[in-house]
Structures are given as structure tokens and as C-alpha cells.
Amino acid sequence: MKDIYTLGIESSCDETASAVVKNGREVLSNVIHSQIDIHEQFGGVVPEIASRNHVDAISKVVQEAIKQSGITMEKIDNIACTYGPGLVGALLVGVSYAKALSYALNKPLIPTNHIHGHIAANYISHKDLEPPFLCLVISGGHTHLVHIKTYTEFEILGKTRDDAVGEAFDKVARVIGLGYPGGPKVDKLAKEGTPNIELPKTKFDNLDFSFSGIKTAVINLHHKNTEINKADLCSSFEKVVTEELIENTLKAAKKLKINKIALAGGVSSNSYIRKEFLELQDKGYKIYYPEPILCTDNAAMIASSGYYQSLQRKYADLNLNAIPNLKIND
Ligand code: KG4
Ligand code: ZN
Numbered sequence: 001m002k003d004i005y006t007l008g009i010e011s012s013c014d015e016t017a018s019a020v021v022k023n024g025r026e027v028l029s030n031v032i033h034s035q036i037d038i039h040e041q042f043g044g045v046v047p048e049i050a051s052r053n054h055v056d057a058i059s060k061v062v063q064e065a066i067k068q069s070g071i072t073m074e075k076i077d078n079i080a081c082t083y084g085p086g087l088v089g090a091l092l093v094g095v096s097y098a099k100a101l102s103y104a105l106n107k108p109l110i111p112t113n114h115i116h117g118h119i120a121a122n123y124i125s126h127k128d129l130e131p132p133f134l135c136l137v138i139s140g141g142h143t144h145l146v147h148i149k150t151y152t153e154f155e156i157l158g159k160t161r162d163d164a165v166g167e168a169f170d171k172v173a174r175v176i177g178l179g180y181p182g183g184p185k186v187d188k189l190a191k192e193g194t195p196n197i198e199l200p201k202t203k204f205d206n207l208d209f210s211f212s213g214i215k216t217a218v219i220n221l222h223h224k225n226t227e228i229n230k231a232d233l234c235s236s237f238e239k240v241v242t243e244e245l246i247e248n249t250l251k252a253a254k255k256l257k258i259n260k261i262a263l264a265g266g267v268s269s270n271s272y273i274r275k276e277f278l279e280l281q282d283k284g285y286k287i288y289y290p291e292p293i294l295c296t297d298n299a300a301m302i303a304s305s306g307y308y309q310s311l312q313r314k315y316a317d318l319n320l321n322a323i324p325n326l327k328i329n330d
Contacts, residue, residue, distance in 0.1 A: 005069075006310065007076045007101075008303030009062065011094030012086025012114045013140070014038075014045045016057040017299035020069035020076070024307030025123055029068035030293070030300040033057045036181065043180050044170070051089035058097045065299070073105060080110040080306020082117065083316075084326025085141065091322035099318050110306035111316040114297075115142060115328050116154070118264040120305035121290035121298070126262075129288055134258050136249050138273075139265030140166035140181075143209050144328060145252055148262075151308035154328050157252045158207025165241060166267045168211040172237055175219045176230050186234045187270050193231030195239035197221065207248045214240055238272045246276060253285065262288040269295040 003022055010017040014035040020028040035053050039045045066073050081098035084091060102109035119135045131151055137144045143160035163171070166183055173182020178189065199217050202210035218237050221228055249261060263277060269292040277287050294301055323330070 004077045004307060004310070005071060005075055006110070006303040006307045007062070007065070007079045008112075008299035008301070008306060009058075009079065009081040009094045009098045010114070010117070010297055010299040010302045011054045011058065011090050012082045012084070013090060013297060014050050015297040016054045016061050016093075017297060018062040018065035019298065019300035019303050020065055020071065021124070021300055021303035021307065024120075024304045025127055027124055027300045028070060029065045030298055031061050031065040031068065032293075032298050033061050040180050043174055045087070047087045047089055050087060051093060054090055054093035058093055062097065062101070076105070076107060078108040078110055078306065078310050080112045080303050080309070082114045082302050083111045083320055084323035085114055086322075086324060088322050088324040091324065095320060095322050099320060103318060108310065108315045109317070109320060110309050110314065111320050112302045112306045112309065113326055113328065113330070114302070115144065116305040117301040119146065119148060119154075119262070120308065121264055121294040121301035122262045122288050123304050124294055124300055125290040126288050129260070129262065132258060133260035133262055133288070134249065134253055134256070135262040135264055136245060136268075137264045138165045138245065138267035140164060140170065140183075140267075142265060143211070145207055145248055146328060147252075147256060147258070152312060152314070156328055158209060158248055160209040160211060161204075162210050162212035163215060165209075165211055165245070166265070168215040168241065169267065171215055172218050172234070176222050176233065183267060183270065186238065187272065189231050190234035190238045190272060193229060193233070193235035195232070195236045197228075197232055197236035199236055199240045201240050201244055207252055209244060209248060211241065211244075214244075238270070242273050242276045245273065246280070250280070259284055260286045260288070264290065264295070266296040
């Protein structure tokens with residue numbers, strides 16, 4: 001079969017990224033231009049500033065991805081770009097650039113869902129992974145338990161009713177003074193602590209999640225006693241969040257009789273969450289997660305997801321628009 005080279009473009013939040021992926025699984029280049037330093041001073045992503053920086057970076061980032069891949073632009077077979085969910089102004093930069101390239105080079109345009117991309121990151125890190133499997137997508141904007149039926153069919157089994165997990169990590173970090181982005185900082189500090197502080201856990205009859213109660217409890221404890229041990233607080237927070245994630249995932253795995261469980265999204269690079277999920281291997285589950293660079297936003301995952309969509313010729317025309325609240329099944 002002929003090799004297929006997909007150019008991925010991602011600009012949904014604060015990373016301008018481009019990558020070239022061969023046959024959906026082999027990364028030839030993966031260029032990520034992060035704006036974290038710019039947004040750090042504001043304690044979070046400022047949408048207007050993100051858009052402007054994407055405009056500045058996009059052309060250089062795409063050219064660099066082509067250069068590092070070792071192939072020419074002419075050899076690219078198709079162009080996959082994130083069109084949602086995300087910040088509308090940020091998304092529009094990648095979408096407009098991808099449309100212009102698609103038109104100029106006469107290559108098909110593949111509209112790619114950012115969340116499908118996070119899931120597809122697992123195909124790059126695990127060459128043997130094939131659907132069906134369960135995927136827990138945990139990022140700054142999303143917390144979804146998804147049944148991956150085929151490469152392009154997804155069923156949502158449960159989702160958060162309030163904060164996304166990453167959002168809870170970031171808010172806790174901000175309040176206790178760790179800064180932005182909070183996830184990696186909580187992860188690091190928690191390693192020095194003991195999970196000895198009791199926090200409330202939410203339980204629903206179905207597979208939904210809730211993290212705002214846990215987050216508020218942590219913030220209140222810190223406000224009541226600013227001398228409280230922050231490392232213990234982070235460690236206790238991570239423990240209760242992970243218990244909730246694991247309980248629902250196992251409920252779903254048992255219900256669907258699926259033993260393959262993948263993690264995806266920025267929060268899946270959390271070392272405690274990874275460790276606890278890996279322990280499920282002793283109970284007969286197979287656990288997958290992408291390498292850290294593929295967990296947070298990148299374009300290799302977009303190219304991978306786009307490749308599988310292209311096999312079904314799911315292309316877009318030049319009317320493609322950004323859809324900020326795009327759902328997993330749209
Ligand atoms: O997937 P991602 O890059 O962007 C979204 O699509 O949202 O995820 C970013 C989120 C942020 O909330 C960040 O704090 C969190 O992932 N994160 C982590 C870790 N690394 C990134 N959360 C916990 N532990 C980490 N090590
Ligand atoms: Zn993301």
C-alpha cells in the first residue's frame with residue numbers, strides 16, 4: 001500500500017503546533033510553539049493574546065515541521081487541522097492557514113476534532129493499539145470517559161458535570177500559590193507530601209464525574225489555615241481525584257467487558273494518575289497512555305486522527321469554519 005503523509009495543524013488553545021505523520025502512526029516531525037511564558041503573567045490563557053501569537057507563529061511552525069520531517073510539501077497527501085473545540089479566535093488561525101494550504105497545494109483538507117486527536121495520541125505511542133477500547137480523556141477543558149468503537153466512532157459513557165480535571169488542578173495550584181499551569185506543579189509538590197487530609201468524593205449513579213466539590217474543599221482548607229502543608233494538600237487532592245477517575249473507568253470496563261484502557265489529554269501525564277492506573281494491570285487490564293509530549297496539545301495527534309478519518313474520505317471544503325464547542329460525536 002502507498003505510504004500516506006499527513007500534515008497536522010493545531011492552534012485550539014495556547015500551543016501553535018504542526019507535525020508530519022506517516023500512515024497515522026509514525027511521527028516524522030512534531031513542532032510545538034508554546035505560549036505558556038506569555039500567559040503565565042496573567043495566571044491563565046488570554047484568548048485575544050493567544051490568537052495574535054498564533055498568527056505570528058503559524059507560518060514558521062508549519063515550515064519547520066515540513067523541514068524537520070525530511071519530506072517536501074509536495075509529498076504531503078492531506079492536511080488535518082483542528083477545527084474545535086477550543087478558543088474561536090485561536091482555532092480560526094489554524095483553520096484559515098490549513099484552508100489556504102489545501103487550496104494552494106490542491107490537497108484534501110481533513111477537519112479534525114481536538115478530542116479525537118488526544119485519543120489518537122495513543123496510536124502513535126502504542127503501535128499495537130486498535131479499537132475497541134475505553135479512553136479516559138482528561139485535559140484542561142475536558143473530562144470524558146469514551147468508548148472508542150472504531151477509529152472514527154465514539155460513544156460518551158460519562159463526563160464531568162462541572163470542572164474538567166485539569167481545570168481543578170489549575171485552580172487549586174493558583175489558590176495555593178503555585179502559579180500557572182498548575183497541573184505539573186501540583187504533580188511535583190504532591191510527591192513530597194502524604195495523602196493524609198480527608199476530602200469529599202462525589203458519586204453518581206451513572207458514569208459522570210464532578211471535581212468542583214473537591215477543588216472547593218481544598219481551597220477552603222487553605223483559606224482557613226494558610227499554614228496547612230501544601231504538599232499534603234496536593235497529595236490528598238490527587239489521591240481523591242484519581243480514585244474517582246479509576247472507580248468510573250472500572251465500572252465502565254466491567255459494564256462493557258472491555259479490558260483495554262487508554263488515558264489521554266494533558267492530565268494523563270500526571271505521574272500519580274499513571275502509577276495508579278498502571279497498577280490495574282495486576283487485575284488483568286491493559287493500560288495505555290501516550291508519552292508526555294503527546295499528552296499535552298500537539299499536532300502529531302491531530303495528523304494521526306486525521307489520517308484515520310481520511311481513510312473514510314471524511315474531508316472538508318473551503319467553507320470549513322471553527323466550532324468552539326464541537327462535541328466528541330459531532
Ligand atoms: O490537553 P491539554 O494540553 O489542553 C487541553 O486540551 O485542555 O491539557 C492541559 C491541562 C492543564 O490543565 C494542565 O495543568 C494539565 O493539563 N496538566 C497536568 C499535568 N501536565 C499538564 N495536570 C496534572 N499533572 C500533570 N503532570
Ligand atoms: Zn488539548
